[in-house]
Amino acid sequence: MRSFQIFVVAVGLALTALGCAKTTENPGLGTNTNWMRTCDAPSDCGEGDLCVCGVCTRACTSSSSCGAVHAAASCEVVSEAACGVESAIGRACFQSCETEGDCTAVEGAYCVAGLCVPAAEPPMLDARVIEPPIDADVLEPAKDASVVEPVNDAGIVSDPLALTRLSGAIQIPETYTACSEHLDCRVVSTSCDGCCQNGAINRSLQDAYGERLEPACADYDGLSCTCELPDDVARCEQGRCTVVPRAAFTCYGPELNEHLAYEPEAVGCNCNELRDKSICTGATALICTWDGGGTAWVAVEDGPCGEPSPDPTCAEGELRPTATDCLNDFGRCWRVPNGEYCGVIVTVDP
Numbered sequence: 001m002r003s004f005q006i007f008v009v010a011v012g013l014a015l016t017a018l019g020c021a022k023t024t025e026n027p028g029l030g031t032n033t034n035w036m037r038t039c040d041a042p043s044d045c046g047e048g049d050l051c052v053c054g055v056c057t058r059a060c061t062s063s064s065s066c067g068a069v070h071a072a073a074s075c076e077v078v079s080e081a082a083c084g085v086e087s088a089i090g091r092a093c094f095q096s097c098e099t100e101g102d103c104t105a106v107e108g109a110y111c112v113a114g115l116c117v118p119a120a121e122p123p124m125l126d127a128r129v130i131e132p133p134i135d136a137d138v139l140e141p142a143k144d145a146s147v148v149e150p151v152n153d154a155g156i157v158s159d160p161l162a163l164t165r166l167s168g169a170i171q172i173p174e175t176y177t178a179c180s181e182h183l184d185c186r187v188v189s190t191s192c193d194g195c196c197q198n199g200a201i202n203r204s205l206q207d208a209y210g211e212r213l214e215p216a217c218a219d220y221d222g223l224s225c226t227c228e229l230p231d232d233v234a235r236c237e238q239g240r241c242t243v244v245p246r247a248a249f250t251c252y253g254p255e256l257n258e259h260l261a262y263e264p265e266a267v268g269c270n271c272n273e274l275r276d277k278s279i280c281t282g283a284t285a286l287i288c289t290w291d292g293g294g295t296a297w298v299a300v301e302d303g304p305c306g307e308p309s310p311d312p313t314c315a316e317g318e319l320r321p322t323a324t325d326c327l328n329d330f331g332r333c334w335r336v337p338n339g340e341y342c343g344v345i346v347t348v349d350p
Contacts, residue, residue, distance in 0.1 A: 066093035081113035168193025176201040185234035185241035192217035195228035200241035254323035261299035267299035280334040314342035
């Protein structure tokens with residue numbers, strides 16, 4: 001059974017193009033004619049599209065979503081061997097290949113490490129890209145970010161995931177925020193000063209963000225403040241991850257909109273002090289857990305309770321008239337046939 005709302009990945013990242021080949025009109029393209037066009041930056045592609053390995057494309061989690069990009073496209077792993085540089089993106093829509101003759105979607109593309117990508121010259125037989133040595137004197141910390149960025153072939157600092165800050169607030173670049181659906185996005189803290197500011201990024205880039213957040217805040221020596229963490233939800237709006245208050249959405253929880261629990265875009269209600277508690281209400285299993293922006297109910301099909309009820313007569317627990325009463329007193333609850341809720345005390349590891 002599938003798990004719902006727990007960390008799926010799809011992602012966006014602008015990379016430096018490897019060549020300057022031009023695409024011609026291609027009958028295999030989807031409705032967006034910018035896809036599978038060569039590019040140097042996201043601005044060369046359509047709004048919300050990505051420039052990956054020199055090709056205008058989109059992030060993906062399965063090949064079924066790539067038909068809109070090109071009839072020959074499939075969801076492929078983006079590798080350093082194919083792009084010539086290390087990539088933080090996981091998968092994107094590309095044409096796969098075994099030989100250069102397979103590369104029909106992008107004019108002038110070569111078959112490099114199994115992907116059709118543009119290149120200034122044919123690849124070596126082992127598909128590796130030899131980069132010139134980097135002058136150590138060129139490597140300098142990013143201004144006000146304490147992050148050492150890599151240098152590209154032209155000797156230009158070019159880490160597309162570098163973080164900077166304005167006073168005590170981290171500025172999230174667009175390379176973190178590309179998305180195609182709400183589940184792509186995750187709430188992250190953007191505060192170096194403890195002022196409880198949130199932003200949203202693509203879930204697949206949360207490790208890259210965390211690696212850069214600490215050094216970006218390392219030299220912050222300004223004022224600090226205390227605050228109440230905002231109850232935000234990450235959403236994908238017009239191809240970009242953004243945060244909005246959870247109160248703006250109809251949420252689900254025990255005895256509240258349970259029918260929404262397994263809807264793809266549903267939002268769990270905040271459960272505050274009920275963290276790590278669980279409940280089964282018929283076929284719906286809910287766990288109160290940290291979901292990035294706060295503590296909220298998350299629906300899982302392989303949850304902590306059996307179906308039917310593991311103890312239908314509540315012989316080993318205690319009955320409460322409502323789910324709220326049960327959760328206030330017990331760590332695990334389930335609805336029994338008479339409509340009441342059976343609770344048991346469970347030990348939760350710290």
